[in-house]
Amino acid sequence: MIDREKLLAKGKEARGKKELSRHIKGDKNTIRQAALAKCYDCTCGYADGKVDCRLKLCPLYPWMPFREGGPLKAVRVLSQEQRETMAARMRKCKKRGGVPKNANSL
Numbered sequence: 626m627i628d629r630e631k632l633l634a635k636g637k638e639a640r641g642k643k644e645l646s647r648h649i650k651g652d653k654n655t656i657r658q659a660a661l662a663k664c665y666d667c668t669c670g671y672a673d674g675k676v677d678c679r680l681k682l683c684p685l686y687p688w689m690p691f692r693e694g695g696p697l698k699a700v701r702v703l704s705q706e707q708r709e710t711m712a713a714r715m716r717k718c719k720k721r722g723g724v725p726k727n728a729n730s731l
């Protein structure tokens with residue numbers, strides 16, 4: 626088993642290192658950050674270089690940070706109701722001339 630403390634001390638600076646460190650300290654990561662941390666851990670801190678692991682059967686592969694073509698981008702699918710709510714909020718905001726409350730909630 627890999628000594629994660631050693632891995633963090635000697636591992637390359639790469640996406641996922643900070644997230645793995647956060648996980649080890651017991652701090653929270655988002656799902657996306659957890660995927661980055663796992664890829665960093667899985668590749669022993671990208672010991673073979675910051676390259677595509679090419680393990681397409683891995684469930685995390687779409688988010689692998691060095692995947693050829695880049696990691697999958699999060700796509701937000703909004704319902705018609707959510708779009709209308711968002712549009713109404715933006716109209717209200719424009720009238721007020723400021724940033725809407727809960728701008729990141731949708």
Ligand code: SF4
Binds near residue numbers: 665683684685686687
């Ligand atoms: S995507 Fe690749 S590097 Fe990431 S966890 Fe899966 S096998 Fe490991």
